[in-house]
Amino acid sequence: MSQTPNTMGRAPCCDKANVKRGPWSPEEDAILKGYIHSHGTDGNWISLPQKAGLKRCGKSCRLRWLNYLRPGIKLGGFTEEEDSIICSLYSSIGSRWAVIASKLPGRTDNDVKNYWNTRLKKKLLAGGWIPATGNTTTANIINPSPNPSYPDLSTASTLPHQIHLEPNFFCPSSSLPSLADVSDSTSSVAGANTDLSSWTTEESYSGLSMDNLLDLDFGIMYKILSNGSFGFS
DNA sequence: AATCCACGCAACCGCGGGACT
DNA sequence: CAGTCCCGCGGTTGCGTGGAT
Structure with missing residues (x-):
């Protein structure tokens, strides 16, 4: 230069x-x-x-x-599963498109961002997943159900549960997901307790930062996020 | 057939932060 | 430690296209 x-x-x-x-x-x-x-x-x-x-x-x-x-770019329409992934991640981490795109092989942040802004947002509005008034932010995507079940991503045909957002990361022990749902992870998460089978207390969940969580195998992360009692700042 | 309009998408812009000196 | 440079990111813009009038 x-x-x-x-x-x-x-x-x-x-x-x-x-x-x-x-x-x-x-x-x-x-x-x-x-x-x-x-x-x-x-x-x-x-x-x-x-x-x-x-x-x-x-x-x-x-x-x-x-x-x-670059090689590996995926063109064409988004699948229902990709929709679910985008919705779930957007509801938990907001417009961090690069992070969301990293969970969708072959998709780029620009692609995901455009898709959200032009089509997915409208789809959510039409389905009542986003309040018709006000801006679409992570703060106003609210889980309407107090006891959400875990949707099965592999066969997802509906939009995922949304995440209840709180000012700080928290996890009341009364709402821990079933360990059976999270104990099959083989992911390595730097700085966090990676032995998911030992996650039996509020404390061990609280030690997991949002960045750590993003490093988890997506299926496991999704199951955790799908529990409506988690939140992030 | 011509014009208008809404939509989708490619590309640009400016900023934050990390690397380097 | 401060200054500079560049990368990567999210927000925004503007053009092309197709449907509606």
């Missing part, structure tokens, strides 16, 4: 007057794909377009690669 250091705020990532903007052409896609296949990103997106011979901003190249060109 050859930008002059700017002490008055952040320097622009590229010279906007000399980069192409807007939709990518098939030729540009081919150039970017070919360059990354043979050279990789070299850990530097800013200098990549110049090296590859593209008149694009590095951020634009990164976005194009991550969202459309």
Whole structure:
């Protein structure tokens, strides 16, 4: 990169007057794909377009690669199961699209975000899962049932239970999920008690931070989140 | 057939935070 | 420790398209 250091705020990532903007052409896609296949990103997106011979901003190249060109990208409509996963995670962690997308192989954060904003939100509104008034936030997606059962994700055809949100992470011992539901995890969770079979007290659950929880095998995490008595700040 | 409008999606923008010097 | 740079993220914008009028 050859930008002059700017002490008055952040320097622009590229010279906007000399980069192409807007939709990518098939030729540009081919150039970017070919360059990354043979050279990789070299850990530097800013200098990549110049090296590859593209008149694009590095951020634009990164976005194009991550969202459309990299191998394994899943195109097409979302499945009911993916709907359930998105709803469940959104209700518990909010608009952390990158985290949600990481639980959906082949999906990108942009994809999930667009899907939520354009279609899934409407679906939830239509089904009464989101209050018709006010903004859609984690705080107003409320579990209407005091004693939710655990929906089976593998055969999910309906929207999941929502999470009751509290100011801080908590888990009253009276509402612990059945250990039979959580004891089959083989996940390794750094910094947390990973022996799920030993989770018999409120204390052992409380030691699990939200980030730890996100590292759990999704099926186990879902079962925990599906218990309407958990909450996160 | 022409115009309007709503929708979906690709892309851009700015910020926060981590890495590096 | 402070300053700088870049990556990654979430919010937002704007264009293309298809349906309605």
